[in-house]
Amino acid sequence: MDANQDIKRRREMAGAIQSALATRHHLSPLADEIGGRIVAGEFQVGDMLSERMFGGRNVSRTSFREAVKILAGKGMVRARPNTGTLVAPRSSWNLLDPDLMAWRLASGDIDRFIQDFFVLRQSIEPLAAESAAEHQNAEAIEQIRAALEQMRQEENRDPFGRTFVAADVQFHKSIFQASNNEFLVAMGNILEMPLTLSFSLHSSLHVGPANRLDLHEAVLSEIAAGRPAAARTASLRLLQGVAHHVHDVVTDQLGLET
Structure with a gap:
């Protein structure tokens, strides 16, 4: 480039x-x-x-x-x-502060931001998915399903737009809400803006939704079916798949090694 x-x-x-x-x-x-x-x-x-x-x-x-x-x-x-x-x-520094994250991205600290944030997500989101599958909060699971449906609608309309990003954020936040663990629910609230920033960055790089919706669907299916271990595995597979895709796109478009 x-x-x-x-x-x-x-x-x-x-x-x-x-x-x-x-x-x-x-x-x-x-x-x-x-x-x-x-x-x-x-x-x-x-x-x-x-x-x-x-x-x-x-x-x-x-x-x-x-x-x-x-x-x-x-x-x-x-x-x-x-x-x-x-x-x-x-x-x-409070690196999860939205302003601080925005300053990091604006300064060009993109590679480390992506790498560190995915490590954080991989350490807690699979646990939240596992807990959600175990506790079967019907209302929260329906919120996960509704967010995924919104993502499907936006995939054909504007897969890089703000509405798709908002639905994607809501999907992940709803998993935390379904965990029946107050600390995980609080973590989901804390991560809402960081997730919005991260997903907006993905969209600006045109990291398309190819295969992402299937991976999201797998997470929802395992949670709804009440299979905790499988839900944890599906969540980790989703995060790893997106992380690899983002790595490839960032390396190709910006010449950065994440």
Whole structure:
């Protein structure tokens, strides 16, 4: 891929990410700028931040403090009375925060994002599917079925559109809701926006639904049939299949090794 094509694809991805975030709360422009620059590596761990660094834009002390408060809540900065505001180590960042995930993707940290997020999903989603098959929550299983039906309808209409993405997210979230485990249900809620970002990225790369719906159908079938072990296996097979597909597409389109 030449440089112009690479820029075009990254712009398409950025547009998909911004579209996915359209309904989230709005950050202050200063918090958005500082957060993005920290993630991009312009500010390093231990660097001191102050409103004077943005003096050319007439940043007030109040607006800076508000931005610091937001970023501190994400684990990205530490404000101390005697030392000022410092960039925190990456290990303290809340990497599941939607804003932080968007900054990662915008900065080009696509390969590691995809790899790490699939590892996380593979560690918990099969467990949720297994639990859902065991507990047989009829209402939640019907929600899984309805989400899959919506995906089928959108497959022929717009397989890369926001409605398909939303249905895909609802499919996976409903599995967590069907698990009858409060911690897994809570994890499904936490992962809703990360899943939306991830699936929007897949769509921007034109990772098509080929075979995906069959794999989703297999997960639903095993859950509805009350076969916990088979549901766990089907969920893992789905995640591994999509992960391999995304890997191939990302490597081909962006020249990245995930």
